[in-house]
Amino acid sequence: MSSAQTGPLPVVDHLVIPEDGAPYLEASKCRACGAVYLGRRDVCSRCAERDQMETMRLADTGTLYSYAIVHRSFPGVDVPFVSAIVDLDGGGTIKGNLMDIEPNPDHIEFGMPVKVVFRDALGRKDKDGNSYLSYFFVPGGDEP
Amino acid sequence: MSSDDVYVIGVDMIKFGRFPHRSVPDLGAEAALMALDDAGLGIKDMQALYCGNLYQANAMVGQRILQQIGQTGIAVVNCANACATGATAFREAWMSIKAGVYDLVLAVGVEQMGKGLLGGGGSRTGIPREGLLGGSTMPTVFAEAGMEHARNHGTSFEQFARVAVKNHHHSTFNPKAAYQVETPLEEVMNAEMISYPNTKLMCSVNVDGSAAAVLCSERKAKELGLMKRAVKVRASVLTSDPWQERDLVMPDVNSCTRLAASQAYEQAAIGPEDLDLVELHDCFATAEILHYENLGLCGEGEAGRLLDEGHTKLGGRIPVNVSGGLLSKGHPLGATGIANIYEVTTHLRGDAGKRQVAGARLGMTHVIGLGSACGIHILEGPG
Numbered sequence: 431m432s433s434a435q436t437g438p439l440p441v442v443d444h445l446v447i448p449e450d451g452a453p454y455l456e457a458s459k460c461r462a463c464g465a466v467y468l469g470r471r472d473v474c475s476r477c478a479e480r481d482q483m484e485t486m487r488l489a490d491t492g493t494l495y496s497y498a499i500v501h502r503s504f505p506g507v508d509v510p511f512v513s514a515i516v517d518l519d520g521g522g523t524i525k526g527n528l529m530d531i532e533p534n535p536d537h538i539e540f541g542m543p544v545k546v547v548f549r550d551a552l553g554r555k556d557k558d559g560n561s562y563l564s565y566f567f568v569p570g571g572d573e574p
Numbered sequence: 575m576s577s578d579d580v581y582v583i584g585v586d587m588i589k590f591g592r593f594p595h596r597s598v599p600d601l602g603a604e605a606a607l608m609a610l611d612d613a614g615l616g617i618k619d620m621q622a623l624y625c626g627n628l629y630q631a632n633a634m635v636g637q638r639i640l641q642q643i644g645q646t647g648i649a650v651v652n653c654a655n656a657c658a659t660g661a662t663a664f665r666e667a668w669m670s671i672k673a674g675v676y677d678l679v680l681a682v683g684v685e686q687m688g689k690g691l692l693g694g695g696g697s698r699t700g701i702p703r704e705g706l707l708g709g710s711t712m713p714t715v716f717a718e719a720g721m722e723h724a725r726n727h728g729t730s731f732e733q734f735a736r737v738a739v740k741n742h743h744h745s746t747f748n749p750k751a752a753y754q755v756e757t758p759l760e761e762v763m764n765a766e767m768i769s770y771p772n773t774k775l776m777c778s779v780n781v782d783g784s785a786a787a788v789l790c791s792e793r794k795a796k797e798l799g800l801m802k803r804a805v806k807v808r809a810s811v812l813t814s815d816p817w818q819e820r821d822l823v824m825p826d827v828n829s830c831t832r833l834a835a836s837q838a839y840e841q842a843a844i845g846p847e848d849l850d851l852v853e854l855h856d857c858f859a860t861a862e863i864l865h866y867e868n869l870g871l872c873g874e875g876e877a878g879r880l881l882d883e884g885h886t887k888l889g890g891r892i893p894v895n896v897s898g899g900l901l902s903k904g905h906p907l908g909a910t911g912i913a914n915i916y917e918v919t920t921h922l923r924g925d926a927g928k929r930q931v932a933g934a935r936l937g938m939t940h941v942i943g944l945g946s947a948c949g950i951h952i953l954e955g956p957g
Contacts, residue, residue, distance in 0.1 A: 441703070495722070498717030498718045498721060498771075499770035500705070500709040501768060501770065502766065507705035508705060513708035513714050515708075515718055515824055525824070541725075554702065555701065557700060
C-alpha cells in the first residue's frame with residue numbers, strides 16, 4: 431500500500447485545489463458561441479469551433495434548477511439525499527448533493543439560491559487510503 | 575433510394591418475464607421464429623438479419639440466433655444503441671430495403687436483464703460518486719427530468735403517479751405483458767419511493783424478452799400476395815441529442831424526441847392529430863408526461879391535463895401505451911423498440927383483442943436511449 435498524500439485529492443478533474451487559496455470549479459467557455467463546459471476541452475460541441483476555448487472559474491453561487499430525492503441507491507450509499515441540478519451565477523450547470531436541508535419536497539423550492547461549498551467526500555477513501563475533496567450545495571448562501 | 579414503401583409482413587414478441595435459465599440467443603430465436611411464422615415465411619427466405627441487443631453487444635448475438643434457427647450465410651449486423659437498440663435494428667433493416675439492397679429482412683430485439691437499479695457507472699477517481707455528486711441511477715435521472723417539467727408547468731406527484739395507474743390498467747388486457755395487475759392511485763403513491771417523484775410502481779420493470787419483425791419491399795410483398803396484412807412503414811427516424819446547455823449534468827430526452835417527431839411527421843406527411851395510438855418510452859412515469867408534449871400530442875404545458883382528462887387512456891382521443899408500456903409490459907432494453915412495433919402493428923391489423931384501439935389506422939412508436947438516441951416509427955395499417 432502506497433502512502434497517503436498530504437492533502438485531499440479533487441473528486442473530479444474540474445475541481446481545482448490551489449497550493450494556496452480556496453478550491454474552486456473550473457470550466458471552459460467557447461469564445462465563438464459562449465457555451466460552457468465543465469473542465470478543459472478543445473472543441474465546442476455546440477458550434478463545432480476548434481481552439482476557441484478559454485478557461486473560466488465557475489461561481490460558487492447559483493440557483494436550484496431541478497432535483498430528485500433519492501431514497502434507494504446502490505448498496506453502501508446513504509439515503510435519502512437530494513440530487514440537485516444548479517445553474518451557477520455567470521454560467522455553467524453542475525450536479526451534486528444539496529445538503530443541510532430536509533429531504534422533503536415541501537422544503538425545497540425551484541429557483542432557491544444555493545452556495546457551492548467544498549467539503550470532505552463524505553469520508554470516502556480510495557484503496558490507497560487517499561481522502562478526497564468534493565463539492566456540495568447548501569441553501570441560501572450561508573455555510574454554517 | 576427506392577421510392578417503394580417498406581412493409582412489416584410478420585411480427586411477434588414473446589411474453590416478457592424472467593427467464594434466468596435461458597440464453598439470449600435462445601430468447602431471440604423464439605421471437606424470430608414467431609415473426610417468420612406470422613409472415614408465413616422461413617429463415618431461408620431472409621436476406622439479412624439486424625439484431626438488437628445491448629448487454630452482449632460484443633457477443634455476436636445475431637449469428638448465435640442463426641446458429642439456432644438456420645445458418646444460411648446471410649449478412650448479420652449486431653446493433654447496440656442503449657434503450658433505442660431495438661428501434662435501431664428495425665430502422666437499419668428498413669434502410670437496407672429502402673436502399674434497394676434487399677427485399678426480405680429480419681429484425682430481432684432481445685435482452686436478458688439483471689435485477690436492481692440501472693445507471694451509475696464508473697468513475698475515474700478512486701471513490702464512487704453516487705450519492706456524493708448527486709444521483710446517477712436511471713430513476714434519479716428521470717426524476718430530475720420530471721421535476722424540470724414540474725418546475726415549468728406545475729406538474730404534480732399525483733399526476734406523474736396517474737401515468738402508472740393508467741399503464742398498469744392497460745396491461746391487464748395484454749397477455750404478453752410481464753405484469754397484469756391493477757394499481758390504484760394510493761397504491762402507486764404509497765409504494766416504496768425510489769427517487770422522488772418516482773415510486774417503485776412508476777419505474778419500468780427489468781424483465782427478459784424478445785421481439786422480431788419481418789420487413790419486406792412493396793414489390794416483394796405484392797409478389798408473395800402478403801399485402802392484406804402488411805403494415806406500411808410511413809416514417810423511420812433516428813436522432814441524437816442536439817446540444818443543450820445542461821447536457822453535461824442532465825441527459826436530455828426532450829430535444830432528440832422533438833427533433834425526431836418533427837422529422838417523422840414530415841416524412842409521413844401527417845400531424846399528431848392523425849395518430850390513432852402511440853407507444854412511447856415510459857421508462858419512468860415522469861417520462862411519459864414529457865413525451866406527450868415532445869411528440870406534439872398536446873400543447874406546451876398541457877401534458878398533465880391531457881392525462882387527467884383521460885385522453886391517453888384506452889378509449890380516449892389518443893391512447894398511449896395500451897400495451898401497458900415499459901412500466902407494466904416490461905422493458906428488456908434491446909427488445910423494447912421492436913415490441914412496440916409489434917403492439918402498434920397488432921392494433922393496425924385489428925388483432926389486439928380486449929385492448930384494441932377501435933378503427934386504428936395510424937400508430938407511432940417511440941423509444942429513447944439515454945445518452946441520447948431517439949427512434950420513432952409511424953406505421954399505417956392495411957386496407
